[in-house]
Each structure stands twice: as structure tokens, then as C-alpha cells.
Amino acid sequence: MPTGSAQTTRDFDHISKGVGDRRAVLADVTGAYAVLGVMGPSSGEILQSVSKSDFSAFDFGTSRLVDLGYATVRATRVTYVGELG
Structure with a gap:
């Protein structure tokens, strides 16, 4: 983590x-x-629009490799700002 x-x-x-x-x-x-934070009520839809990975069952505190554009990146679902992230 x-x-x-x-x-x-x-x-x-x-x-x-x-x-x-x-x-x-x-x-x-x-x-x-590097870190890129994507947060807010539309974060899932934004990520889904640039990825073939499934973000629908991506629980808080989990981390996994996902496709993002032409790259494979590590995505970690964690945020402390009160929104989805």
C-alpha cells in the first residue's frame, strides 16, 4: 500500500x-x-473513457495494474477529500 x-x-x-x-x-x-489524482463524482467515468479496464468493482484501498491510454499503470483507489478517487 x-x-x-x-x-x-x-x-x-x-x-x-x-x-x-x-x-x-x-x-x-x-x-x-509520478502521481496523477483523479477525484470527484465523475472520476470513474473519466477513467473508463480512457481505459479498457473495469473500474466498477474497484474497492477503496485496493491497488492494481490497469490500462490507461497506451500505457499500463498502477491505479490505487484512495482519497481523503471526501469524494471518489
């Missing part, structure tokens, strides 16, 4: 402590991604 934009350092530290000395590598890839 994604984290808040201001929590990257704290979350990285928390996960690092959990990894400990196991054979694992933790990498912050935040800079490799």
Missing part, C-alpha cells in the same frame, strides 16, 4: 529495521514514479 508523500523517510527507516540483517535489499524508488 502506498504511503503518504511526507512519510518516505520514516517508512524507509521502519522497514529497514524489519529487514535487519536478512538477505534483502530495500530501495527507495519514489523518484521513478
Whole structure:
């Protein structure tokens, strides 16, 4: 699950402590991604107009890969502004 934009350092530290000395590598890839927020009562229709993916059963707090235009992107249904997102 994604984290808040201001929590990257704290979350990285928390996960690092959990990894400990196991054979694992933790990498912050935040800079490799961008975020586009689509919110409001028409958000589903807007996304559906540019995607072949089905957004009708996309529950809050879920995340999945979807087609958007010519690209495959990760869509996460989460918003804290009181609207669909």
C-alpha cells in the first residue's frame, strides 16, 4: 500500500529495521514514479473513457495494474477529500 508523500523517510527507516540483517535489499524508488489524482463524482467515468479496464468493482484501498491510454499503470483507489478517487 502506498504511503503518504511526507512519510518516505520514516517508512524507509521502519522497514529497514524489519529487514535487519536478512538477505534483502530495500530501495527507495519514489523518484521513478509520478502521481496523477483523479477525484470527484465523475472520476470513474473519466477513467473508463480512457481505459479498457473495469473500474466498477474497484474497492477503496485496493491497488492494481490497469490500462490507461497506451500505457499500463498502477491505479490505487484512495482519497481523503471526501469524494471518489
